[in-house]
Amino acid sequence: MTRTATDRAAELLATFARRSAARMQSEFTERVVELHDVDPLRVMDDGANRVLRILRSQPISGKHLIYCMGPDGPWSLARVTHGAPGNLVILPETFDDYEDAMRAVFRARRAHFLESLAHTGTEDHSSHRNEGS
């Protein structure tokens, strides 16, 4: 099978993702969880922010958004799903505070991260695609 530029670019990205995931294993600690839980909109720790940036920079397809249902909430988690009404699938759980919704997004990503570790022993960038971590 002839390799294309797309294949080569994907290999390069996967190489980077593998290294990034290895770093995540050591840097995605309980302290990051604590800092984010305290204030998801103001994390001032360098290491924690590196973890957050990796989580937040994943591909848009399947990624979480927060959906606001009224002038003062409540808020729900949602996932970008092209083809669904509004290109968004809204999840049933609601939150009275959008910062709690942000914490819930983080928890979902944390759970996925731990799950992928359990399955593979290492984080796989491609497994993030639909998790939208």
Add this chain to the structure above:
Amino acid sequence: MNAPADVSGSQTVFGYTNRLSVLPGEEVSLHVSCEGPVTYQACVVQLHHGFDGSAGPGFLETVVPTRVDGVYPGYTYRCQPGSYVEIDDPSGLTSNPDGFLIRAAIFPTLPRNDRSGTLGAYRISQSSVAFQGQHQSVLGTWDSATKTGWALTLEDGYPTFMWSEGGEPRTVRVATGVTSHHWYELVVETPAGRGSVSLTCTPIPHGMNRVAPAADGLHPEEVRAEATGAWAVSAMPLRIGALAALSEERLVASAAFNGKIGGVSIRRQAEGSAWIARWHFGRSGRADGLLLSSVLDESPNGLHGRCYNGPVRGVTGPTFQGVVEDFRTAPDQFDAIHFHDDDIEDARWPIAITFDVPVDMQSGVYAFRLTADGVDHHVPFFVGKGSRRNDVALLFPTGTYLAYANDRIAFEADSMEMLLGHTPIVHAEDLVLQDHLEFGRSCYEIHNDGSGVVFSSFKRPLITMQPRYRASFMSEGTWGLPADLSITHWLETAGCDFDAITDQDLDREGFELISNYRVVITGSHPEYMTRTELDALEEFTARGGRLMYLGGNGFYATTSYDPDSPHVVEIRRADGGTRPHQSPFAERRHVTSGESAGLWRNKGKAPERLVGVGMSAQGFDRCTYYERLEDSFDARAAFIFEGVGPDERLGDFGIIGGGAAGSEIDFYNPVLGTPPGTLVLATSGPLSDTYLLVAEELYEQLPGLGGTEQPSVRSDVVYGALDSGGGFFSVGSIAWTGSLAYNAYENNIARVTTNVLRRFRDPEPLK
């Protein structure tokens, strides 16, 4: 726990106006499409406050009794994107392809559904719009309903010529699909009567091709097919860049092309190879050389054309030599137009309501409020000065509203969340927009083919201009018109009548529009300004006027309005500074003004010269407060801080990120021209590292660009008095307006702002 309702389909009535601003005594028309309901209600409302959360005064509008009040029949109209040139050919010279020699150069940018990678500043990896480019028309009259006419197209990326013999479609197609971002010349020869149809596709070696000729592997191809000569002519007009299709008794675009087309000509071989048409897309018929909507045919037949839906002109063509950057100096090298299948400049819906603005109508922000199925849709417009001119004008940054109009980046960009430092928060309006992608994109996005969006227009429904709209990046704070309605309500609460003016008004009339005001107040985000506007404001303060800049990221990027179609704003992007995307080399010249694209600071008109501050950073997590500096205790500034304690933190509250300092911010930067006597009154508190120094301040990559390390990442409040007796007060923060109404206006941000307003209205010269 409750399952939220599916809200994306709840909005069923949409509209837009033929103008954004209108004077008392003038007329504004409303264009409406109603999806489903047989009727809708309409009335005129005055908008007082937008943000509808409980942390503010709430959404405030008053119904203005007018003859608009009533129930109207609802009709559905398509808003069909896709840009094209339509040729005026009343004699039908192009209808019958008998003996044609057709030439066209093409530079396809999305011949197949294979766009890959992350594009633009926000790393857009996926379009919300499903690929619809299986059929892309270069030019033709083909009518798919009657299977008549002819067309030169790309079918699944393969150059194809199609014609009709007695109502039966015939095609000839080359064997190799075209490569994206490469120039080709397509030549079609049809027989006079029975004979052979030929189509050749020849790659053009070109400096702007994506891959160099030595590596591109492209080769000329020719195919032939026999034709009977029984051409079946269509009733459709000749279009370049799309075909015509009938919809609701209108001809809309179909089979829209993505990419550039140039060097288009048609000859009739049977008549000594006489020209039927030779269109020149780089040639202007105007004395100023601007390339607006008119397209010239240089043949004796004068088959001129007109652009629809805003294709991009002033782009490099098949003969571009790689040196000249201004289309006006070498028109032959700019003989091309870039078409997009998602361009929309005017939905062209019929007029539903015409409103004669009463001569005694108070200046302000109004809207047509349309209601169907219990859901409102507002179509805002601004009523300008009446017979009694006020001494204060509020300059609504409508250029910025249009630049951000219908922004949908949260659904397409990988890096949006990283940029914000939080998960974007979307609302019902965003889902409505996702279900109505035909309403077009903002100037922060890329087209389906990956090129940047450089035009916006208000002749289409503008979901982001709804008065209660909350942008996904603002953590439930205000942005755009809703943010500026915070200024409107503050002025009303302060008992200050004002005249509403817009960017388009100031661009059109210049200094004369504001010459008699004592105070001009900006909106929260006057980013996109024209040269005429900047000149007018400079003259205003130079002649004693007082400018209150109540925003951030102001006076920032080159903007132009189409002189023939002022509903169209043009914002191209240069190769430097903070920018969402970048126009290609030699395509950075505005065709509607001749301006070179980019930041005003790079063109000798830094905002610091006008208002003392210029953009320093942006961030969207938490905003912060201001702390007073030594100049705030200067006697010249005493009026500003009346009623404010010496140690008070200013604005440690608000609906935008919880503080008055943040979002997009400006700093005192004297090297770019801050008037020397300017007082630096206050500076922002700590900002996080999601606030990063702007790219234009960065010449090489340096570590430590965030708010915790980089001293220039800050917002400064400044006051400058000029020799003219005029001057400026600048807050350098988009978040400022979100703090005005806190605690029912009993707060130090409202106090400072009101103090400034009171003094600025006083004719006594500023000191």
